Amino acid sequence: MREEDSNWFAKWEEEFPKPEELMPLSQTLITPDLAIAFDIPNPTSPNPQNKQQQTPIVQSSQPNSSAEFESGELNGPGGGDEPARTLKRPRLVWTPQLHKRFVDSVAHLGIKNAVPKTIMQLMSVDGLTRENVASHLQKYRLYLKRMQGLSNSGSGGSNAQSLSGADPAMDNLFASSPVPAHFLHPARGNSDQFMPFVPHHHHMGVVVGHHPHVQQQYRQFGSPRNGHFEHPFLSRQQSQQQVQRMGTSGHNGNYVEDVDSAATDVNGRKVLTLFPTGDD
DNA sequence: GAGGCAATAT
DNA sequence: CATATTGCCT
Numbered sequence A: 001m002r003e004e005d006s007n008w009f010a011k012w013e014e015e016f017p018k019p020e021e022l023m024p025l026s027q028t029l030i031t032p033d034l035a036i037a038f039d040i041p042n043p044t045s046p047n048p049q050n051k052q053q054q055t056p057i058v059q060s061s062q063p064n065s066s067a068e069f070e071s072g073e074l075n076g077p078g079g080g081d082e083p084a085r086t087l088k089r090p091r092l093v094w095t096p097q098l099h100k101r102f103v104d105s106v107a108h109l110g111i112k113n114a115v116p117k118t119i120m121q122l123m124s125v126d127g128l129t130r131e132n133v134a135s136h137l138q139k140y141r142l143y144l145k146r147m148q149g150l151s152n153s154g155s156g157g158s159n160a161q162s163l164s165g166a167d168p169a170m171d172n173l174f175a176s177s178p179v180p181a182h183f184l185h186p187a188r189g190n191s192d193q194f195m196p197f198v199p200h201h202h203h204m205g206v207v208v209g210h211h212p213h214v215q216q217q218y219r220q221f222g223s224p225r226n227g228h229f230e231h232p233f234l235s236r237q238q239s240q241q242q243v244q245r246m247g248t249s250g251h252n253g254n255y256v257e258d259v260d261s262a263a264t265d266v267n268g269r270k271v272l273t274l275f276p277t278g279d280d
Numbered sequence B: 001g002a003g004g005c006a007a008t009a010t
Numbered sequence C: 001c002a003t004a005t006t007g008c009c010t
Helices: A005-015 A032-038 A096-109 A116-123 A130-150 A168-174 A232-249
Strands: A091-093 A205-209 A271-275
Touching: A096 A116, A096 A130, A096 A168, A116 A130, A130 A168
Parallel strands: A091 A271
Antiparallel strands: A205 A271
16 A cells, blocks of 8 residues: 555546546447448538437447447348347547557556456447457557567666667557556566556547548658648647547537548548547 | 467458 | 457467
């Protein structure tokens, strides 16, 4: 019982956006079927008054069979009554924010408890599946490993070092969130710290976008898209900020669409964007 | 079944 | 290219 114990929770809370802040932006979970079926409402006449659906109960959501409203046309096999069955969920887009939540969860869970299931539960992100987390966790571990090998300079911190030529694959995303020091080296003398497990439930909005065609979301640095130069980090943040503005403006309940890093798709590739509306 | 990880697929 | 999926193992 150190003084830290009394602090971790406060910090943990602080990092999260308030429900009120989430409200304007968060949409209820738009089920793939629904989104696809309706092809997402047009941006100019969105749903001005969207209701938010809170789930006060802690639940590992397996939103895989809830809504099944067909748009009327259905060639469905059999009769066309059954709920969504073999529908594929869109690819999950790991925004820096979402990943931050991921990292926070892992950090607070401790290495031992940081397994896909628990992480997923702690994150409490609607629509997030165990597989999503598992896949990302795998990559994240590789990232950490890579970094341990290169952790020479005495930055004393745990930040992304130079990334050049190695595996610049995911560095961009991962570098955007602070990596707890204990991650880099196994607990020493510290058995483990377990958490009381407090089910914080913040609702994250889910946006499914159907975009014409955008290629890479995370472009190389120094490549301005609309004639504006920006930093890699900023560019990402700005993209998100744009999204937020649209929502907070209250004018248009616009779904993410124009934003390059928002819900986008390459020729029919649907993308799921869960975004928290909070700080970075 | 759940997890970890490498390979492979989209 | 970022995720998803699969295979094989513990």
